[in-house]
Amino acid sequence: MAERRALSRVRFNAQARLIDAGGQEWPVEVCDLSLHGALLTRPAGWRGRDDERLELQLQLDDAGQRIVMRGRQRHHRGAGLGLECELLDMASATHLRRLVELNLGDEHLLQRQFVHLAGD
Template sequence: MANRERRFFSRILFDAACEIHLGDRIWPSQVQDISLHGALLTAPEDFTGQPGEGYTITIWLSDNTTQITMGATLRHRKDGFLGFECRSMDLESATHLRRLVELNLGDEAELHRELARLSDT
């Protein structure tokens, strides 16, 4: 699945603080890259999650008040990184993410192709 995702969704290098939530547990982390389909985060040292488990990811944008919040499934752990697949997102978060991807792609047609692919996943 990870290879398929890389072909269909542009990864945007994005350096931002984030948090990984599971119940009452919160792990601070850092975003490495993000797409319309998920995010790659730095693995916190004490993170014990396993692939297939569901989490909530909160990504803080540059103003430190705006956030993208997504329900995500951990897809892989490798070399100190965690790959999450986005499963759900509120409308405000989706709008912020779309705008972030749009600004970094610089190609509105590509953005529309990627949005169309979301319905195929």
């Protein structure tokens, strides 16, 4: 069965930190991002559970700009870990929106996706 996504995912290879509910930090690689979540590499020794609350911190530059995404683990299969976004602060949402917009190259498509996300 073909997977259907309402929100576009953009490939984005970058190092980040994943913080679990107990405050432990795990180095991860971001494989792709969307306005709805992220696909990450599963850290060595990871024992997280689906629905566990997590925070992803993705540093964008040396000036301190970053995306902080709070959400829940939705799956972990093989070497991948899926994070569903539940909360973005305004600065993170702005950075993520711009990143997705640049990768999609279509501001109107991005706007439709934001409207869809707001309706969820």
